Amino acid sequence: MNITLKISTVNLKNRLPQEVRAFSAEELQEFITQGTVIKKKKQYLLIIHHRQFTLQCPILRMDDGSYQMIWPSFKLPNRSYPVFVYLYAVAWYLSSGESMRSTAQKVIKVFGLTTFSHSTLCRFLPKLYPILPYLIQYGAQIINDWGSTTSRVVPRKHWDKLKCVLAEQLIGLLEPVLRVPPEFGSWFAYQYFTDTDRFLV
Incomplete structure (x- = not known):
């Protein structure tokens, strides 16, 4: 799942093993057969599983003369980790009863950060x-495509009633990210962007 957007940049200076990921020749050929011209590529860094990836995102010149970038749905602008890492952290924090510090340590272990x-x-x-x-x-599509949710919120002492209700609704939506983080997180971000032309954050 890819989305198109205007160009933005991110700069990271980590010394992790590096790997370059680009869109496949088949994916790019689809745009070329539609008459699109690939002008250049922008590079963005992404960190996951003890590796630093360089994503090469093609910039396309459209028929009307405008430029669009093909952007993978798992990438958030100016964020060094995939979207599912952040969603997993939220879902784990809301459902586990662990502190934010403990949740951060869990995320480091699970995703190799x-x-x-x-x-x-x-x-x-x-x-x-x-x-x-x-x-x-x-909500209904999540239940149909990803299964019913079973996680419950563990309320915090400092939360008021409204925050408890909001947290319960949010974990009801995000629970599948605890089972299949990359697939669900990418799908969720893609759906939101497709409907709103905005990133989750």
């Missing part, structure tokens, strides 16, 4: 609550 700060989770989670009313529309 060098670092993942609890403050990242602290900033990411509140950005999902405002778009929750929009995300709820995916």
